[in-house]
Amino acid sequence: MPAFDATLARWFHDHHGIVSSAHLRYLGVSDDEREWLVSTQVLEVLFEGVYRVTSTPLGFLGRCAAVCAADASLALSCYTTGHLLGLRQCSSSALHATTDRVTKPVGRGVVIHRTRFLPSEHIVVRSDGIRHTTSERTYFDLARHVTDLSLASILEQMLRIGLCTYASLVDVTQSLATSGRPGSGRALRVLASRPDGASPADSHDEVRLLRALRSAGMASAVSHPPVRLLNGRVVHPDMGDPRVGFYVEVDHHTWHDPSAAIDYDTDRDRQIRLAGGLVERVTDTQLRADLPKVVSDLLALYRARCLSFGAQTG
CATH class of the missing domain: 3.40.960.10 (VSR Endonuclease)
Incomplete structure (x- = not known):
């Protein structure tokens, strides 16, 4: 019987009850011990090589951590990052993630977006194992999914709560917007339609x-x-x-x-x-x-x- 020690307990506490096979080995849990924990229902398999400790309910943050643990190339994006940041108009039952690599599907309820350009400066790495796109990148990525009105509302909220500046949004959007790239026109149009020097709207x-x-x-x-x-x-x-x-x-x-x-x-x-x-x-x-x-x-x-x-x- 493997020891469920304080180090492992602390990991689960700090990572929403989620752990990968690689991190279990790093924490001193052998493959045989891992299988025993699964067989005794201490751990539950969520995705290939990703586990949840069953004493921790699987909430939104746990789902996010599990997707990130499943594939190191993924960064949560679009609606999912919007929800993480507390943005309005960003509800979605599926989790969205972006990668610049060719990867296999993670599992049900996860939508993978592929891009040729996802530099490290567009990704926020949190201490709880969650990775997500920056506010500026999220604004651009959401442009392909939402209406002009919703994107304008998201833009105003980002500015109001200080997630980014108008200048940083313009810089990132202009660097990403190309002819034929989904959302480029809307992202540029909504930025251009904002009156110069206007204070952000509240709602x-x-x-x-x-x-x-x-x-x-x-x-x-x-x-x-x-x-x-x-x-x-x-x-x-x-x-x-x-x-x-x-x-x-x-x-x-x-x-x-x-x-x-x-x-x-x-x-x-x-x-x-x-x-x-x-x-x-x-x-x-x-x-x-x-x-x-x-x-x-x-x-x-x-x-x-x-x-x-x-x-x-x-």
């Missing part, structure tokens, strides 16, 4: 609304424009056209305590009006129920605001 609903307003004729709208109040404080509404002081806020019912949010929002809206601005509020539920109507209403109010300033819309 997918904000991205949807801003893109819809700009497409409908509010071309000068930007995300989080600065508004200086009479007391000197600078606030940033969700979006708006600062030329005419027209701003839009998207209220998310699940984000705040209702009473505290109402008090804060009411006071801030009043301060913006005192500074000469106009704030219109919409809710996330309204956007999801009838986005065209919300856009039509806001556009009518915006045009009226522009007329009062003697300014052209756009």
Whole structure:
């Protein structure tokens, strides 16, 4: 009977319950001892040469670690890296991984993408055995799978939470984008459509609304424009056209305590009006129920605001 010692237990603790044959040998477990652990159901075979200690439930991170243990050339990518990074619009039941080598299939539920270019600087190696593509590479790889709107939302979130910079995204995308390469056009198009110097949007609903307003004729709208109040404080509404002081806020019912949010929002809206601005509020539920109507209403109010300033819309 092989000893399940503290070193082996620590490995499983630090690697989501996953180990490869090579690492078992490194940890002092012989092949015969490994087979005994499998036969007594201490270990479960997940893929060829990859095992899970059965006392640890197999969750998302364990599945990720198992795929990486199955093939050292693989780096998790696309939706899977997006989920690891906490990005929205990145749900997928399958695990996605990319390699620059010819490899055999890993197993069910794993989608392998092959590329001719996957340098080490595009891969993050974690201490828990998980390897995944960088944020910039993930942005480019996702472009082949998602719509322009979803990719724009992912881009805004990456910038908002500091995963990368706009400049680093442009650098990596331009280095990867070639004629005929899946996702190249979308990745470049979404980057180019972002207004210069705009602050990142907070939510997918904000991205949807801003893109819809700009497409409908509010071309000068930007995300989080600065508004200086009479007391000197600078606030940033969700979006708006600062030329005419027209701003839009998207209220998310699940984000705040209702009473505290109402008090804060009411006071801030009043301060913006005192500074000469106009704030219109919409809710996330309204956007999801009838986005065209919300856009039509806001556009009518915006045009009226522009007329009062003697300014052209756009």
